[in-house]
Amino acid sequence: MGGAHDTLKSVDLDLPHHTSGKVREAWRLDNGRRLLVTTDRLSAFDRIIGFVPHKGQVLNQLAAWWFERTSDIVANHVLSLPDPNALIAIEASTLPIEVVVRSRLTGSTSTSILPRYLAGERELYGHHLPDGLTAHGALPEPIITPTTKADAGEHDVPITMEAVVEDGLLEAGLWTEVQKVALELFARGSTLASEAGFVLADTKYEFGLGADGELLLIDEVHTPDSSRYWSAEGLDDRLDAGLAPEGFDKEPVRLALRAAGYSGDGEPPALDPAIWQQTSARYVELYERLTGKTFQAGAHPIEERIHHNLAELLS
Ligand SMILES: Nc1ncnc2c1ncn2[C@@H]1O[C@H](COP(=O)(O)OP(=O)(O)O)[C@@H](O)[C@H]1O
Ligand SMILES: [Mg+2]
Incomplete structure (x- = not known):
C-alpha cells in the first residue's frame, strides 16, 4: 500500500545484533554505535494497540530537536540522523x-501519583505531599519519582529516592548528579513547552554511561511518548470545571479504547480510522508548535526510503 497514510509497522534490516522494543527497533553497530529506528507503533496498556501515521518521524525528529536544546545541561547519545525515522547513537551502558x-498531580496507572494521593497516601516515592492538592493541579515543586527499568512484558516498579542508592542501583554521587540533571532538563522542557502553549506535566528520562564513564542522556527526550503535554490554553478553566486536561498524545486512542470497554486485557478492539488520524494530527501539531518548523513527511514507502538512506551501513 502506498499513499500518504502508510505507516512504518516494523523494519527489517540485514544487520546483526538486533533487538525490538515496543516502539523502536535497535541494532548494535561497530565502534560503540547503536542504530535506532522509530516505528509508527503506538503502545498503550503496555502493548501495541495500532499504528499512527508520522508518529515515528515526529518522535525521532522531536527528540533530536530537544537533544540539541539540552546539550548544555548534559551530553547525549546522538551521533547523526541518517533518515527521518533513524538515529545513530552512542551505545551506552544503561542505568x-x-x-x-512530575510537576502535576496526575495520571491513572499504578505508578501514577494521583490515584495514590486520592486514596490518602501522602508519602510517595520518598516525597511528602501536603494535603489540599487538587487533581491535575501543580505540585509545590517538580519531583522525581524513580522506577526500576522493567524487562520486556513486565511493569516498571516504583522505588523511593533513598532506595535508588540503598538497593545498590546507583552509587550516591551518580544519583546526586542524575537528580540535578533531570530537574534542570525538566525546567528547560517546561520553559520551552510553555512558550509553545503547553504544560509539561511529566516526563521520563533514561540515562547511560559512555565509554569513558561520562553521563549521557539516551533513548528519547520530551517526546509525546515519554511525556505528558497539556494544552495550556483554557487549562485552569477545565480543571476548575472538574474536567481533565487536554493531552497532546495518545489520549484520543486511550479514550476510544476505554469507551469500547477495553482496559488492557485480551485483544484490543478495532477503532474508527478517524481516531488514528486525529492522533496523528496531534503528534504533528505538537512537533510544529514546539520546534516552530513545518513538518515535512519523509518520502514513501518509508521502509524503502530507510533502506536507501542506510545503504552505507547495510553494504
Ligand atoms: N544510547 C543507548 N544505548 C543503549 N540503549 C539504549 C540507548 N538509547 C536507547 N536505548 C534502549 O533502547 C530501547 C529503545 O526501544 P523502545 O522501543 O523505546 O523500548 P521500550 O519498549 O523498552 O521502551 C530501550 O530499551 C532503551 O533503553
Ligand atoms: Mg521506550
Whole structure:
C-alpha cells in the first residue's frame, strides 16, 4: 500500500545484533554505535494497540530537536540522523532506573501519583505531599519519582529516592548528579513547552554511561511518548470545571479504547480510522508548535526510503 497514510509497522534490516522494543527497533553497530529506528507503533496498556501515521518521524525528529536544546545541561547519545525515522547513537551502558519527573498531580496507572494521593497516601516515592492538592493541579515543586527499568512484558516498579542508592542501583554521587540533571532538563522542557502553549506535566528520562564513564542522556527526550503535554490554553478553566486536561498524545486512542470497554486485557478492539488520524494530527501539531518548523513527511514507502538512506551501513 502506498499513499500518504502508510505507516512504518516494523523494519527489517540485514544487520546483526538486533533487538525490538515496543516502539523502536535497535541494532548494535561497530565502534560503540547503536542504530535506532522509530516505528509508527503506538503502545498503550503496555502493548501495541495500532499504528499512527508520522508518529515515528515526529518522535525521532522531536527528540533530536530537544537533544540539541539540552546539550548544555548534559551530553547525549546522538551521533547523526541518517533518515527521518533513524538515529545513530552512542551505545551506552544503561542505568537501571527510569527517571520520571512530575510537576502535576496526575495520571491513572499504578505508578501514577494521583490515584495514590486520592486514596490518602501522602508519602510517595520518598516525597511528602501536603494535603489540599487538587487533581491535575501543580505540585509545590517538580519531583522525581524513580522506577526500576522493567524487562520486556513486565511493569516498571516504583522505588523511593533513598532506595535508588540503598538497593545498590546507583552509587550516591551518580544519583546526586542524575537528580540535578533531570530537574534542570525538566525546567528547560517546561520553559520551552510553555512558550509553545503547553504544560509539561511529566516526563521520563533514561540515562547511560559512555565509554569513558561520562553521563549521557539516551533513548528519547520530551517526546509525546515519554511525556505528558497539556494544552495550556483554557487549562485552569477545565480543571476548575472538574474536567481533565487536554493531552497532546495518545489520549484520543486511550479514550476510544476505554469507551469500547477495553482496559488492557485480551485483544484490543478495532477503532474508527478517524481516531488514528486525529492522533496523528496531534503528534504533528505538537512537533510544529514546539520546534516552530513545518513538518515535512519523509518520502514513501518509508521502509524503502530507510533502506536507501542506510545503504552505507547495510553494504
Ligand atoms: N544510547 C543507548 N544505548 C543503549 N540503549 C539504549 C540507548 N538509547 C536507547 N536505548 C534502549 O533502547 C530501547 C529503545 O526501544 P523502545 O522501543 O523505546 O523500548 P521500550 O519498549 O523498552 O521502551 C530501550 O530499551 C532503551 O533503553
Ligand atoms: Mg521506550
